[in-house]
Amino acid sequence: MNPLSTFSAPKGVPDYFPPVSATFTAVRDTLLNSARLAGYGYIELPVFEDTALFARGVGESTDVVTKEMYTFTDRGGRSITLRPEGTAGVMRAVIEHGLDKGQLPVKLAYAGQFFRAEQPQAGRYRQFHQVGVEAIGVDDPALDAEVIAIADEAFRRMGLTGYRLELTSLGDSSDRPAYRELLQAFLAKLPLDEETRRRATINPLRVLDDKRPEVRALVEDAPLMRDHLSDASRAHYEQVKDALNELGVKFVENPRMVRGLDYYTKTCFEFVHDGLGAQSAIGGGGRYDGLMEQLGGQPLSGVGFGLGVDRSLLACQVEGVQPGDVARCDVYGVPLGDAAKSRLVALSAALRGAGVRFDLAYGGKGLKGAMKGADRSGARFALVLGERDIEAGVVQLKELASGDxxxxxxVDVVIAVREALGR
Structure with a gap:
């Protein structure tokens, strides 16, 4: 930070600036493009919503609602919350605008910042970025597999190899109540603290998601949902696995997986990268068949995911892969004199109009300083123009890596540059 500055970014809020910002946008765009290829349309969501939307949709017993939401009262006396996740907001938009009255499934993708008041650490931020998809209105195991495959393809397109997909089923509304009673009976016998015991009463599955080592040790022998699935839930889960195998998506089963949000049913999954330490999840999601009805809409099913852009970027850095192009421009202009600068400024419009990223040396730099700027820009080529070149009607096209x-x-510079760039 500049020692003369009195301001710095809020704690737990990352800044992304060149050259890292180029990788950040490449990661985000790769995640989004994978969804577009599967027919998901883009939806832009509000950054804040009615607090009750998240309390009801995410679950009042979750850490997200009880400890992590940024909630405030606006000037109209309304309770407003910065969005901690995307699914509830998408579902609200689908209900409000009647998107569920048309062709099903409704397939939507989104990207943006989300907010949770967590203790900042590597890979865990108070403002973080996600790309998500939601497929609403059809309960089809093949759709679950498609959603998972979209994420898997995106990570592979980035060049990531050191991750694994963990998969399980959380059962449906018919088998969850019996399992809930069984789990509550097990937890009632444990020496849990008062807050954890209260959580076990409201939603016992949340206790299995407790990160404290002492609690994890106590629930080691807890009954597993996998062993208490109904025939319908088990058949659904087997079909999801069969579809993933057909798609060539590798996975491992993790019967102890519990997502941090209450709305998940049936298929549940997480992408894990062990190179990230404690914050190893780079994305996850699952099916949420009762959420729309719970928020006042039709009793339609849904399945989706949220993938962490920040953590995916960290995973790329751990593996040493570079998605996207960190160069600021393709071609850098080096004017030698005011007349040359005027000609290159005029050329900039034609080059940019032809899809060439073009920048040039401003501020009257000499040849040496301008060429340093060209190297720092990451450009492949420099256009060097002097007074003699103007008189001759030419410009020097220099490949920076080789010096050729x-x-x-x-008059032919736009065509020549595009050919040199292989376009």
């Missing part, structure tokens, strides 16, 4: 240089007629 050739004359190009000024």
């Amino acid at each position: 240089q050739r004359e190009v007629p000024l």
Whole structure:
């Protein structure tokens, strides 16, 4: 930080600036593009919503609602919360705008910032970025597999290899009550603290998600949902696994997995990267068949995911892969004199209009300083223009990596640059 500055970013809120910001946007766009290829349309969501939406949709017993939400009262006396996740907001938009009255499933993708008041650490931020998809209105195991495959394909397109997909089933509304009673009976015999015992009463599955080592040790022998699935839930789960195998998506089963949000049913999954330490999840999701009805809509099913852009970026850095292009431009202009600068400024419009990223040296720098700027920009080529070149009607096209240089007629410079870039 500049020692003369009196301001710094809020704790737990990352800044992304060049060259890392280029990788950040490449990761985000790769995640989104994978969804677009599967027919998911983009939805832009509000950054804040009615607090009750998240309390009812996410679950009042979750850590997200009880400890982590940024909630405030606005000038109209309304309780407002910065969005901690995306699914509830998407579902609200689908209900409000009647998107569920058309063709099903409704397939939507989104991206943006989310907010949780957590203790900041590596990979855990108070403002974090996610890309998500939601497929609403059809209960089809093949759709579950599609959603999972979209995420898997995106991670592979980034060049990531050191992650694994963990999978389980959390059962449906017919088998969850019996399992809930069984789990509550088991937890009642344990020496749990008062807060954890209260959580076990409201939602016992949340206790299995407790990160404290002492609680994890106590629930080691807890009954597993996998062993108490109904025939319908088990058949659904087997079909999801069969579809993933057909899609070539590798997975491992983790019967102890519990997602941090209450709305999940049936299929539940998480992408884990062990190179990230304690915050190893780079994305996850599952099916949420009762959420729409709970929020006042039709009793339609849904399945989706949220993938962490920040953590995916960290995973890329751990593996040493570089998605996207960190160069600021393709071509850098080096004017030698005011007349040359005027010609290159005029050329900039034509080059950019042809899809070429173009920048040039401003501020009257000499040849040496301008060439340093060209190297720092990451450009592949430099256009060097001096007074003699103007008189001859040419410009020097220089490949920065090799140092090779050739004359190009000024009238043909756009075509020559695009050919040199292989376009």
